[in-house]
Amino acid sequence: MGSAYFLGVKGDFCAAAAQIHRKHLLGGAVAGMNVRVAGPNGYLPDPQIVADAEAIASENGGSVLVTTDPKEAVAGADCVFTDTWVSMGEEAEYAIRSKPFWDYQVNAELMSYAKEDAIFQHCLPAYRGKEVTSEVIDGPQSVVWDEAGNRLHAQKALLTWLAGKARGDESLLA
Numbered sequence: 001m002g003s004a005y006f007l008g009v010k011g012d013f014c015a016a017a018a019q020i021h022r023k024h025l026l027g028g029a030v031a032g033m034n035v036r037v038a039g040p041n042g043y044l045p046d047p048q049i050v051a052d053a054e055a056i057a058s059e060n061g062g063s064v065l066v067t068t069d070p071k072e073a074v075a076g077a078d079c080v081f082t083d084t085w086v087s088m089g090e091e092a093e094y095a096i097r098s099k100p101f102w103d104y105q106v107n108a109e110l111m112s113y114a115k116e117d118a119i120f121q122h123c124l125p126a127y128r129g130k131e132v133t134s135e136v137i138d139g140p141q142s143v144v145w146d147e148a149g150n151r152l153h154a155q156k157a158l159l160t161w162l163a164g165k166a167r168g169d170e171s172l173l174a
Contacts, residue, residue: 025045035062038070045066071113081121082132
């Protein structure tokens with residue numbers, strides 16, 4: 001595998017925005033990925049999380065890079081991942097809260113720095129024309145709908161397991 005803008009499997013993963021840093025840094029480090037995260041100053045991951053991820057990555061053959069340069073983060077990536085710039089419930093503050101992130105929009109130009117066969121991921125909901133352009137999220141490199149479908153099955157499995165545990169039904173716990 002190779003690189004990604006925000007996360008990858010035994011490869012390179014690139015990510016942006018404060019919303020996803022922690023899970024991608026630590027999860028990617030455990031998986032031995034080369035994880036690169038880009039974001040504006042003031043929105044970069046907690047230095048302790050970065051230090052923890054670096055230590056874990058070094059034990060598993062991966063690496064961690066945190067930068068303010070989105071092109072550096074995406075360069076040669078296998079997977080480019082982003083998230084909404086404004087959390088649900090904060091939409092009224094969008095104009096102010098999104099201002100620092102415009103240079104991090106995932107568009108065709110930014111994707112051109114990733115590997116030619118790189119995939120694009122977004123955990124949804126996505127705001128076309130904001131954190132990602134329609135050209136990217138609806139394009140051939142996008143796997144957001146497969147990602148959403150996989151998440152649905154994982155959530156159903158978790159609910160089944162929890163229901164079985166609550167009822168003491170061992171057949172649902174295997």
